Amino acid sequence: FTSALLVILQWACVKYHTVVPLGAAQPSHTCNDWTDMKIALLGHGTVGQGVDRIIANRVRGVEVARILELPERLTDPRMTSRFEDIVEDPEIELVVECMGGLEPARSFIVDALGAGKSVVTSNKAVVAAHFEEFAACAQSTGASLLIEATCGGGIPWIASIEKVRRIDEVTSFSGIMNGTTNFIIDAMVRQGTDFDEALKRAQEQGFAERDPSADIDGIDVKNKTLIAACVAFGCACTSEFPVTGLRTITKADIDLFAAHGRTVKLLGRGVLRDGRYAVAVEPVALSSDTLEAHVPSNFNLVSLVGTTVGELKFYGQGAGMLPTGNAIVQDVIDYCEGRRPHYDFSADLSYDASLLRADYVLRTRATVEGARPFGPAAVVVRDVTAEEARRLLERACEEDAASFMAALPKEA
Ligand code: HSE
Numbered sequence: 001f002t003s004a005l006l007v008i009l010q011w012a013c014v015k016y017h018t019v020v021p022l023g024a025a026q027p028s029h030t031c032n033d034w035t036d037m038k039i040a041l042l043g044h045g046t047v048g049q050g051v052d053r054i055i056a057n058r059v060r061g062v063e064v065a066r067i068l069e070l071p072e073r074l075t076d077p078r079m080t081s082r083f084e085d086i087v088e089d090p091e092i093e094l095v096v097e098c099m100g101g102l103e104p105a106r107s108f109i110v111d112a113l114g115a116g117k118s119v120v121t122s123n124k125a126v127v128a129a130h131f132e133e134f135a136a137c138a139q140s141t142g143a144s145l146l147i148e149a150t151c152g153g154g155i156p157w158i159a160s161i162e163k164v165r166r167i168d169e170v171t172s173f174s175g176i177m178n179g180t181t182n183f184i185i186d187a188m189v190r191q192g193t194d195f196d197e198a199l200k201r202a203q204e205q206g207f208a209e210r211d212p213s214a215d216i217d218g219i220d221v222k223n224k225t226l227i228a229a230c231v232a233f234g235c236a237c238t239s240e241f242p243v244t245g246l247r248t249i250t251k252a253d254i255d256l257f258a259a260h261g262r263t264v265k266l267l268g269r270g271v272l273r274d275g276r277y278a279v280a281v282e283p284v285a286l287s288s289d290t291l292e293a294h295v296p297s298n299f300n301l302v303s304l305v306g307t308t309v310g311e312l313k314f315y316g317q318g319a320g321m322l323p324t325g326n327a328i329v330q331d332v333i334d335y336c337e338g339r340r341p342h343y344d345f346s347a348d349l350s351y352d353a354s355l356l357r358a359d360y361v362l363r364t365r366a367t368v369e370g371a372r373p374f375g376p377a378a379v380v381v382r383d384v385t386a387e388e389a390r391r392l393l394e395r396a397c398e399e400d401a402a403s404f405m406a407a408l409p410k411e412a
Contacts, residue, residue, distance in 0.1 A: 037336055038065040040086040042108055043099035044079070046206055047122050047149070050325025051096055055332075062332060065092060068099075068108075083108055087115050094335060096328055097121040098149075100210070106130055113137040113145065120331040122149035122324055125214075128223035132236050135343040144340045146331035151224040152177060152300050154323030155316040156330070161231050161304060162341065168306030170232040174269040175302030176295050177224040179319040180208040180215035181246055181266045183298040188254055189263065190296075195249065207298050207319035218245035218266060218281045225268030229279050232304065233272050235347040237279060242390035244282040248404045253363055256375050257285045257406065263293035264406050269356065276352035280386035283406040285361065291315075353387040358410065360389040364403035366396040380408065 041048045044067050052064050064078065066089065071081040083104075086092055095112040097119060099105050105126045112119050114137060121127060127134065127150050138145040148158045152175070164170055176182050180202045187198035199216065202208040214220045222243045229237040246266050257264055262285040270279040286293045291313060295301045300318030305311050317323035362368055363378040369392075371379035381392060389405060396403040 035061040037062045037093060037332075038091045039063070039094045039096060039332060040066040040068065040089075040092045042068045042083075042086075042095060042097045042105070044069050044073070044076075045098070045100075046321045047098040047324045047328070048096075050321035051098065051328050054322065054325050054329045059329060059333065062336065065089075083111070087111050087117065092117060094118045094120065094332065096332065097123055097126075098324075098328065099123065100125065102126050102129060109134055109145075110137055113141060113143045116141045116143050118144040118146070118335055120146045120149070120328055120335070122328055124150040124220065124223040124227060128226045128239070131227065131230055131343070132345055135345070139342075144335055145343070146335060146339075146341060147227065148331045149324050149327035150227055152302055152314070152327075153179070153316065153318040153320060154326045155300060155302060155314045155318065156327075157228070157302050157314055158231055159330075159334075160312065160314060161228065164304060164306040164309055164312070165232070165234070168308050170272065171305050171307065172269070172271045173228055173232050173302065173304040174267055175228075176265050176292060176300050177228075177268050177302060177318060178215055178218075178221045178266060179298030179300060179317075180212065180220075182295055182300070182318075183207070184216070185246070185249070185254070185264060185266075186296050188249070188251055189258075192251065194251065202298065205298070206321070213247075216245050216247045218243045221266060221268045221281045225270065225279055225281055228268070228302075229270040229277070230345065231343065232270060233277050233347060233349060234344045235277070235349045236345040237270075237277070238351050241279045241351075242282065242386045243280070244390055244393060244405060246283045246404070248402050249283065250363075250404070252377070253404050253406075256363070256378060257361075258288070259375075260285070261288050262286060262408070263288050265292050265295070267292075271355045272349070273352075273355055275349055276355060277349050278351060278353055278355035278386070280356050282386060282389070283404075284358075285406040285408050353385045356386040357383055358386070358389075358407040360384060360392070360405055361408050362393060362396055362403060362405045364396040364400045364405075366399035366403060368392055368396055 067079045069079045183202045184198040187193040267284045301315045303313040371381045374380040393405040
């Protein structure tokens with residue numbers, strides 16, 4: 001009876017996108033080497049509260065001693081609105097930044113690292129924009145920068161890339177890295193929900209960005225792809241690569257691809273070959289037989305290919321209070337146990353757009369040069385790079401702003 005109940009509970013959690021409440025479990029993780037580690041949280045929103053709860057309920061030896069919050073939100077004796085109270089406190093060894101946004105997050109991270117305090121962050125926007133600067137800052141003072149929670153929520157993705165690179169070259173990676181857009185597509189496919197309604201539900205459930213344009217225009221996936229590419233390829237990757245979101249996808253687009261045995265997913269991808277690399281973010285119409293095509297709700301699925309390990313795939317909750325909080329707390333524990341990640345940006349790689357080529361379908365009322373019909377309302381262009389396809393879409397949007405484009409990979 002108990003196991004039947006457990007199965008029903010797990011099913012209900014997936015179906016209703018909830019996480020089992022933490023309750024007041026006994027702290028379970030303890031290690032005498034790092035008792036009394038005092039840390040500070042910058043921000044006590046969704047992710048910050050998740051970190052606070054997980055540490056209080058499940059981790060021994062770590063104390064959230066201070067929390068930076070806005071003056072009007074000081075509801076806890078640990079809270080302060082003065083960053084100096086944290087950065088100048090010699091008892092605080094590590095700072096968790098989960099405020100989001102570029103400023104003041106960037107300044108706080110630089111100041112904390114500069115003061116020799118290690119930083120754990122879930123802020124993909126600020127890491128994507130300042131990764132090298134932060135890594136250099138950390139190196140100069142001997143502090144550490146840990147970024148697991150920036151990509152893929154609770155999935156151990158960055159740590160896995162680092163581990164694979166101890167032996168292998170990562171020759172490609174690819175993934176569904178945004179829960180909001182996966183949730184939207186899944187609701188459109190399985191429940192016939194329209195785009196705006198599905199987005200509204202994602203916002204209500206708290207995993208969409210404050211400004212959901214970052215989700216639906218592919219910017220959130222761009223940041224995660226850029227971070228993953230830097231770690232996977234060991235270079236300071238360019239931020240100038242093609243990014244297309246799926247703001248304009250319609251039920252008719254979904255039906256068109258379904259009629260061809262395909263499901264659209266928003267993917268971030270990177271390829272490395274012979275000292276050259278390419279990255280892109282775009283909707284991809286995958287064969288409905290692939291694992292990716294079956295990823296439900298707000299889940300993520302990220303994959304990589306390593307020289308000797310071959311293909312690895314990681315599936316899990318890519319967003320939310322507890323999964324993202326979990327990734328942060330894992331970083332905190334790793335730090336306590338002595339892990340000091342070193343980011344290497346030294347690989348001398350050149351960007352080569354020709355490494356990412358595919359056929360592309362455009363649903364548009366505009367005329368697309370060199371295209372052939374693909375159903376009554378769409379066309380297909382054969383064997384173009386992601387950059388060329390992006391330019392075709394931009395031109396089409398000048399005439400028809402509601403145009404939609406998806407890659408049609410041959411291997412799918
Ligand atoms: N808005 C993001 C998502 C949050 O939907 O995946 C996690 O990075």
